[in-house]
Amino acid sequence: MHFVDARNLPRHIGIIMDGNGRWAEARGEPREAGHKAGSAAVRRIVRLCRRLGVDALTLYAFSEQNWARPAGEVDALMGLLREFLVSERDEILENDIRLVAIGDLSRLPEAVREVLDPLRGASSRNGKMTLALALSYGGREEIATAARQLAVEVAAGTLDPSAIDAALLGARLPSLGAGDPDLILRTGGEFRLSNFLLYGAAYAELAFFDRLWPDFTEDDLFAAISSYQRRERRFGLIGRQVAGMLASLGETPNPPEEETPGTPGAALLTPPGASPSSSASV
Numbered sequence: 001m002h003f004v005d006a007r008n009l010p011r012h013i014g015i016i017m018d019g020n021g022r023w024a025e026a027r028g029e030p031r032e033a034g035h036k037a038g039s040a041a042v043r044r045i046v047r048l049c050r051r052l053g054v055d056a057l058t059l060y061a062f063s064e065q066n067w068a069r070p071a072g073e074v075d076a077l078m079g080l081l082r083e084f085l086v087s088e089r090d091e092i093l094e095n096d097i098r099l100v101a102i103g104d105l106s107r108l109p110e111a112v113r114e115v116l117d118p119l120r121g122a123s124s125r126n127g128k129m130t131l132a133l134a135l136s137y138g139g140r141e142e143i144a145t146a147a148r149q150l151a152v153e154v155a156a157g158t159l160d161p162s163a164i165d166a167a168l169l170g171a172r173l174p175s176l177g178a179g180d181p182d183l184i185l186r187t188g189g190e191f192r193l194s195n196f197l198l199y200g201a202a203y204a205e206l207a208f209f210d211r212l213w214p215d216f217t218e219d220d221l222f223a224a225i226s227s228y229q230r231r232e233r234r235f236g237l238i239g240r241q242v243a244g245m246l247a248s249l250g251e252t253p254n255p256p257e258e259e260t261p262g263t264p265g266a267a268l269l270t271p272p273g274a275s276p277s278s279s280a281s282v
């Protein structure tokens with residue numbers, strides 16, 4: 001069981017939900033069955049992030065490159081997406097979750113758009129958590145689109161090229177609407193970003209899991225957050241500078257790797273069903 005400190009949660013978590021196909025194939029089932037089981041994992045993890053108080057969760061549900069998969073699999077994924085948006089609509093609204101979508105939404109079938117767009121609108125003022133679905137999304141494509149927009153403004157004379165810097169470009173990226181991702185997870189045993197949140201990933205902490213996405217548990221998410229909380233994020237500075245900055249903000253650095261939970265003042269959280277008094281393993 002893993003503990004997390006409620007005071008130091010990653011504000012924005014991104015997840016590459018990999019391994020649905022292998023999960024199904026290992027059971028002799030069609031790949032679509034893996035995606036269906038993956039949808040159930042999505043529900044579990046969205047609920048947990050909302051309960052924990054994570055500000056934003058971005059899920060890589062369908063990449064720009066996934067359009068090239070067999071048509072039957074693409075159709076099944078679009079069907080599951082629609083089903084998720086319909087079945088979770090009330091829970092999303094009741095729990096004050098803002099649903100957004102990033103990617104080339106114009107490529108999505110009408111059956112998805114007709115449930116996605118109203119939910120985006122109806123939830124747009126919700127403030128407890130942002131749930132961003134990356135749909136028909138590619139990090140390179142997103143950067144290219146933003147660069148094209150800037151080029152149009154320069155050509156129109158409304159933007160001075162010397163004003164273009166990393167922050168200005170970043171502000172044009174829908175994937176950073178909820179801020180830079182602090183933690184990016186990938187399941188399924190691969191160690192790559194696969195075109196996910198490329199610009200925002202610059203200083204994200206990364207966590208990789210062998211477990212296939214349909215088997216990803218609440219405790220796995222706790223393990224990832226717990227690991228995140230034991231890392232020193234330096235953003236190109238040296239440790240002493242980071243400690244000084246944190247002190248000036250009245251914050252404490254993360255406890256070192258070997259320290260067990262129970263840091264004075266820490267509000268410890270445990271996965272659902274677990275008791276904080278049971279033995280800790282971090």
Ligand code: FPP
Nearest residue numbers: 017018019020021022035038039061081084
């Ligand atoms: C990657 O696994 C996963 C996807 C391409 C789709 C992810 C979709 C879901 C989890 C379900 C639908 C989404 C929502 C938001 C309801 P893979 O198929 O590449 O797995 P493999 O590497 O084992 O082949």
